Amino acid sequence: xxxxxxxxxxxxxxxxxxxxxxxxxxxxxxxxxxxxxxxxxxxxxxxxxxxxxxxxxxxxxxxxxxxxxxxxxxxxxxxxxxxxxxxxxxxxxxxxxxxxxxxxxxxxxxxxxxxxxxxxxxxxxxxxxxxxxxxxxxxxxxxxxxxxxxxxxxxxxxxxxxxxxxxxxxxxxxxxxxxxxxxxxxxxxxxxxxxxxxxxxxxxxxxxxxxxxxxxxxxxxxxxxxxxxxxxxxxxxxxxxx
Amino acid sequence: xxxxxxxxxxxxxxxxxxxxxxxxxxxxxxxxxxxxxxxxxxxxxxxxxxxxxxxxxxxxxxxxxxxxxxxxxxxxxxxxxxxxxxxxxxxxxxxxxxxxxxxxxxxxxxxxxxxxxxxxxxxxxxxxxxxxxxxxxxxxxxxxxxxxxxxxxxxxxxxxxxxxxxxxxxxxxxxxxxxxxxxxxxxxxxxxxxxxxxxxxxxxxxxxxxxxxxxxxxxxxxxxxxxxxxxxxxxxxxxxxx
Numbered sequence: 001x002x003x004x005x006x007x008x009x010x011x012x013x014x015x016x017x018x019x020x021x022x023x024x025x026x027x028x029x030x031x032x033x034x035x036x037x038x039x040x041x042x043x044x045x046x047x048x049x050x051x052x053x054x055x056x057x058x059x060x061x062x063x064x065x066x067x068x069x070x071x072x073x074x075x076x077x078x079x080x081x082x083x084x085x086x087x088x089x090x091x092x093x094x095x096x097x098x099x100x101x102x103x104x105x106x107x108x109x110x111x112x113x114x115x116x117x118x119x120x121x122x123x124x125x126x127x128x129x130x131x132x133x134x135x136x137x138x139x140x141x142x143x144x145x146x147x148x149x150x151x152x153x154x155x156x157x158x159x160x161x162x163x164x165x166x167x168x169x170x171x172x173x174x175x176x177x178x179x180x181x182x183x184x185x186x187x188x189x190x191x192x193x194x195x196x197x198x199x200x201x202x203x204x205x206x207x208x209x210x211x212x213x214x215x216x217x218x219x220x221x222x223x224x225x226x227x228x229x230x231x232x233x234x235x236x237x238x239x240x241x242x
Numbered sequence: 243x244x245x246x247x248x249x250x251x252x253x254x255x256x257x258x259x260x261x262x263x264x265x266x267x268x269x270x271x272x273x274x275x276x277x278x279x280x281x282x283x284x285x286x287x288x289x290x291x292x293x294x295x296x297x298x299x300x301x302x303x304x305x306x307x308x309x310x311x312x313x314x315x316x317x318x319x320x321x322x323x324x325x326x327x328x329x330x331x332x333x334x335x336x337x338x339x340x341x342x343x344x345x346x347x348x349x350x351x352x353x354x355x356x357x358x359x360x361x362x363x364x365x366x367x368x369x370x371x372x373x374x375x376x377x378x379x380x381x382x383x384x385x386x387x388x389x390x391x392x393x394x395x396x397x398x399x400x401x402x403x404x405x406x407x408x409x410x411x412x413x414x415x416x417x418x419x420x421x422x423x424x425x426x427x428x429x430x431x432x433x434x435x436x437x438x439x440x441x442x443x444x445x446x447x448x449x450x451x452x453x454x455x456x457x458x459x460x461x462x463x464x465x466x467x468x469x470x471x472x473x474x475x476x477x478x479x480x481x482x483x484x
Contacts, residue, residue: 009394012254016392150258152251154420178396178444182428189427202420 002167003139007160007179010147011109023137024116025130025163026231027123028146029155030203031084032106034123034219035069038086040238041126041225043095047236049107053077056100067094070102074210077102085215086125105146110231113144121229121236124159124194128223131166133239141167143183154186154201155219158194161187195220244409245381249402249421252389253351265379266358267372267405268473269365270388271397272445274348276365276461277311277328282480283368283467285337289478291349295319298342309336312344316452319344327457328367347388352473355386363471363478366401366436370465373408375481383409385425396428396443397461400436403429437462 008014027033036047048066050056056068057079069082069089076083082093084103101107113119117138122130134141143163145156161183168174168184176184190197198204198216207215230239250256269275278289290308292298298310299321311324311331318325324335326345343349355361359380364372376383385405387398403425410416410426418426432439440446440458449457472481 007394009251010255012257013252013392013394015254150255151419152249152255152421152424154424157420157424177393178399179394182394182396182399182424185427185431186424189431 001139002134002137002141002171002174004175005141005164005167005180006177007143007145007157007164007183009145009152009157009179010150011112011144012150014112014144017142019113019116019142021117022140022142023118023120023134024113025120025122025134025141025143026106026110026113026146027143027156027159028103028106028109029123029159029198029219030207031086031215031219032101032103032146033121034125035084035086035089036101036121036229036236037123037125037225037227039089039094039099040229040236041227042089042091044089045096045098045237047229048098048100048234049110049236050100050102051108051111053102056102059100067097067099069099070107072104074207074212085212086218105148109144109146114234119231120239121231122159122163124220124222125224126227127162129226129228131163133228134163134167148203153203155198155203157183158186158190158197161185162191194222243381244376244379244383244413244416246417247383247406247409247422248419249385249387249399249406249425251387251394251399251421252392253354253386254392256354256386259384261355261358261384263359264382264384265360265376266355267362267364267376267383267385268348268351268355268388269385269398269401270345270348270351271365271401271440271461272449273326273328273457273461274343274345274388275363276367277326277331278343278363278471278478279365279367279467279469280328281331281336281341282471282478283469284331284333286331287338287340287479289471290340290342290476291352291478292342292344293350293353295344298344301342309339309341311341312349314346316449316454327454328460347390351386351388356476361473362481363473364401364405366462366464367466368469369404371468371470373405375470376405376409390445395445397440397445399425400428400432400439403427404433436464
């Protein structure tokens, strides 16, 4: 039974939050958690989020079979196998492979959430599957948005709001924080224009400006896959709870 | 002519924001900026926000005529002249006096904004006067919410949204960030229930729980006074721009 839901709008706001014993969902719709969800759905063995490109190169040096993916300020890093467009992570590329990923916002959030009891990866791609897993979760759920360079961003809050809305269906006694209520309002206002909201967001407009508009459409797809990635000891793999 | 408006939901998100050359409005509806607005309207010479009670006591030791006001976790600090209920700061108490104030959230935000070109103090009490001043401001306005212990809070975002909404009236070319748009949505949804929104907010419920419910009604009053406090060199006094 879920009793309380909080939404944290930036990893920079985590310092005063106790994650111990809590169920956390990390969100970086544009694009890390969308990419990771798609990679896991396509059979990637595991994803290891790291903070820097240097760390990613060091890991591949020891394990040459690993792929390196990610971005800095939206763009491919020299020497990486893959960028951060989810559509790059097709089955033919990632099935049976492990991937080290480093991104500007998302991987920083994942690393910052490691003290939680459970850490799930959420995106519109796996919304339904995520809700099924969260419905079985413990009393306290915290959605942690990656934001954009530390700042609030619409697409992450919108997704958090879609989860809050789904989790509250038929439950009257869920305690929502101010941030959870505001996220829910955002979703209730824009639920019929998810793609347009993402397109008009600060980050969406930036990605469009660097030629990545097609990613926005991909990242807006709801229930494209039926998996939930879970992070255990710093590795993200398929959650087999359900 | 205003060109862009941003809203920062917590002083903890300021580290990556450049305030230089910008016009900033500090918001702590419950209750520091409401209290300061009321004190300035009632003739306080100036307000000096400081970070700790120790600093406040040290200043009064040098200037025994100063009053000390503020709170920690909503409650009066031993040895202070005044708490943080705006209604305490009546003309009979503060006229012609200077006040050192330290609060859990608001004064921290004010100190963090000192690098801005201009720093105004906003509250529902002086909404109309603030908008008149901001209409003459420079191209970039940033509303900085104090939040509650670093976290997003509804009442500050709601007030930021009321300002965004007013400043956008009749202007088509104002660029709003994701946070500014979300604040505006919050206001547009709840503008007829400002008091109820504050009452139902996390901080509002906390203040009610410690017997300060009457402050919520006070802090919800729109246009009670016609002043704008401005912070210059760490001192807040009456802005005489208009």
